[in-house]
Amino acid sequence: MTASVFETLRDTLRAGEPAALATVVEGPHIGAKLLVRPGVAPVGDLGDPDLDRVVARDALGELESGLTSTRHYGEHGEARERTVSVFIESFALPPHLVIFGAVDFTAALAKVGKLLGYRVTVCDARAVFATVARFPMADEVVNDWPDRYLAKIADDLGPRDAVCVLTHDHKFDVPAIAAATRTRVGYVGAMGSRRTHNQRTERLREAGVTDAEIARVMSPIGLDLGARTPEETAISICAEIIALRTGRIAPSLRDASGPIHS
Template sequence: MREILPALERWYAAGVPFGLATIVAVSRSAPRGPGAAMAVGPDDEVVGSVSGGCVEGAVFELAQEVVDSGEARLETFGYSDEDAFAVGLTCGGEITLLVRAVTAATEPVFGAVAASVAAHEPVTLATVVDGPAPRGSTLAVWPDREAGTLGTPGLDVAVTADARGELALGATVLRHYGPRGERREDDVSVFLQSFAPPPRMLVFGAIDYAAAVARIGDFLGYRVTVCDARPVFATPKRFPAGVEVVVDWPHRYLSGTDTDGRTVICVLTHDPKFDVPLLREALRRPAAYIGAMGSRRTHDERIARLAEAGLADGELSRLRSPLGLDLGARTPEEVAVSVAAEIVALRWGGSGQPLTATSGAIHPPAAG
């Protein structure tokens, strides 16, 4: 929903009802994952998408019907190959959509959620998908407060606790509860859509490779910072717009910077006086990925220096070095692609092999 938020905020502020279709469940190989959204507003304006164009026409009509009736709908679209004229996914997957009408009257928490998302403030929007609780009812959960209701106090309490847990992970999931929030029951399905701030990518070493890595990191949705102790290299004009450039000793900057389980750290300094103190700091803090550039000889020497600096085997095993997948990359841009490929594969559990050499689902279900 994040990418279509400006249009949704505009319609909501104007008091204009709009139909919002959100993917709440996916099975097998589907084009888009849970949380992807499409909305139909005034004058039949459409923003967003929920597939590669396979079902958008049907969703457009559903959204119009929901706005007219005010009743939320739950619809599933599956494989359509047996009938060339059937509405469905040609990829063999299946998506389940919750389609609801949104207005200030029906969804009073939406404005506050939209404002938080726009301001990069963490928030989870919990929405009843199915069950005895009112379908489409919403509860917004922030780290320090909540607003709205899903119908019963017990359900609100249980969902609030789970929503904060998922928010800490930046996860979007479908959960099941009893009518009053009982665990291990599945009468009520609730979709928890987390809007965590963008993950950070910290790039150390303001070289040509750093500019390419920063560019692709920005493209992937990271909030990118490039840091180098040399002011002649660490200048904003050498990097894409929107990338933060910091002049500081890398280890000192990292020691004063918060990281979490989604943070990506790319060490491109290629100089022991920078690398060793920086990696000593990096390998002892939370991060999703810690990679360092260099030859295999450089890697061996770096590991030896880090061991001498007191890092244990478990800490050293977190280092991805030489960083990137084996693509035969030569140019800075090609190396950036190989680094991005490794980060994506690590995030989703990909093998890094060509798809032609694998079998089974292309997009296996996410863990959790």
């Protein structure tokens, strides 16, 4: 017996794989379903092959961005018509939070990242510090140089993902920031005092990072909340990630002046 659309969706979600479910919510064939997954033929139909084709294409696009919305079409998938309303629900993979540097702040940031639904990777070249025992909340602890690890995952990083550089060591954080600004990642933040930040900006320029790439970096990292503890700092970083994603105006440390801790 062939699996129903629901059974296929259920098994896909249980396996932790991405999918988008399209449902006709207004128009002919109300309730009809099309389940779309990357690299697999769609399951179900919306009552018209041309509509299926157009919706499958749009659903993959929505899934890529992690968006869920209702779109309108003509009966055969025509754009700019509204005969058929299709609700496209994305079940995207969780966004990826990559934290470079196995320091005190890392555990707190990894915890808050998990709370917000991120898949969290902690990466540090120093195997003594980057251990699963120290970061049990992380999905993955990687012993590698930041730029080498970023090169491996660069193609998978997108607008929903974030890279936070907490290493506090130019040797590690300059190549990490340089590599991160050349990916499609939505957020790049780097920790450090204003003095560290100024020195690091110089070193980034020396390493050939352009002004436009440097302008992408939130440094010093986080919102200007007066955060002191690692946990408070983690909240200020995650709040900045949210504000950048939603385009809201929130006071970033980067855009203020004076000491971070006063």
